[in-house]
Amino acid sequence: xxxxxxxxxxxxxxxxxxxxxxxxxxxxxxxxxxxxxxxxxxxxxxxxxxxxxxxxxxxxxxxxxxxxxxxxxx
Amino acid sequence: xxxxxxxxxxxxxxxxxxxxxxxxxxxxxxxxxxxxxxxxxxxxxxxxxxxxxxxxxxxxxxxxxxxxxxxxxxxxxxxxxxxxxxxxxxxxxxxxxxxxxxxxxxxxxxxxxxxxxxxxxxxxxxxxxxxxxxxxxxxxxxxxxxxxxx
Numbered sequence: 001x002x003x004x005x006x007x008x009x010x011x012x013x014x015x016x017x018x019x020x021x022x023x024x025x026x027x028x029x030x031x032x033x034x035x036x037x038x039x040x041x042x043x044x045x046x047x048x049x050x051x052x053x054x055x056x057x058x059x060x061x062x063x064x065x066x067x068x069x070x071x072x073x074x
Numbered sequence: 075x076x077x078x079x080x081x082x083x084x085x086x087x088x089x090x091x092x093x094x095x096x097x098x099x100x101x102x103x104x105x106x107x108x109x110x111x112x113x114x115x116x117x118x119x120x121x122x123x124x125x126x127x128x129x130x131x132x133x134x135x136x137x138x139x140x141x142x143x144x145x146x147x148x149x150x151x152x153x154x155x156x157x158x159x160x161x162x163x164x165x166x167x168x169x170x171x172x173x174x175x176x177x178x179x180x181x182x183x184x185x186x187x188x189x190x191x192x193x194x195x196x197x198x199x200x201x202x203x204x205x206x207x208x209x210x211x212x213x214x215x216x217x218x219x220x221x222x223x224x
Contacts, residue, residue: 007076007087009146016091031106046106063089064111066104068170 008060011036015063029069035062077103078142079112081156086112091171094185098175102126103141103159104168114139116161126160134167136160145202152202181205 018037031049033041040062041052053062077088088111092101108114119137126134143157158178162168184205189198 007089009076009144009151010148012076012089012146013148047110050110061087061089065091066171070170 005058005061011060012063019063019065024067027067029067031064031066033062033064035060076144076146077107077112078144078154079114079139081140081142082154084142084154088112092174093169093171095173095175096180096185098173100126100175100177101157101159101179102136102169102173102175103161104172105161105163105165106168107172108139108159108161112141114141114161116163119161121163122160126162132167134162134164136162 015034015037019034024032027039027042030042030044031046032039033049033053035053035056035058040056040058041049043049043052046064046066049064075090075092077090078084079086088107090107090111105116109116116137119139122136122138126136138158138160140156140158143155145152145155159172182205184203186201187198188201189195191197191199
């Protein structure tokens with residue numbers, strides 16, 4: 001049996017909508033993982049955040065967001 | 075958005091965000107998403123013939139591949155598009171957020187940003203739907219003729 005966590009599309013939408021109402025200033029330039037309306041991991045490295053999430057053994061794959069550190073234009 | 079790779083497999087699903095950028099010709103996937111999240115063998119992909127150029131004017135070497143893309147929204151979800159993206163190889167020149175450019179997304183979907191519906195100017199609605207009312211190409215005209223004197 002495949003025990004890998006899966007994506008729950010409804011949770012992705014809910015967490016994305018929740019995130020839109022949050023102040024993310026303290027996370028500028030970092031990747032964050034959002035699970036069930038909570039930020040459960042953060043780091044400048046996506047790989048480190050994914051490793052931290054793996055340790056948490058969550059029931060579904062969280063939403064990963066990189067918080068911009070300045071102007072988005074390149 | 076939910077990215078996956080290879081497209082159509084549903085493997086390595088990665089829920090994240092992408093910035094709709096009507097000023098970008100092509101979509102750009104961040105290097106860390108490509109390599110660390112989706113497991114794309116970035117180094118082995120052939121380099122594109124022309125480098126990407128941002129508004130800074132810097133020319134950046136890219137590779138190109140296809141990924142799967144799902145836009146979740148309940149019954150209106152758009153599932154598993156096969157989606158071409160470019161990946162900038164220089165890790166120090168990555169976009170802040172992956173970019174969703176015009177080709178081919180703007181050809182296949184109509185994209186509305188509906189603002190000003192309430193007294194709160196910060197509130198708006200983002201609407202995305204399949205483009206199914208295309209006119210014949212012959213009915214389109216270029217905005218003006220360009221005459222170049224030699």
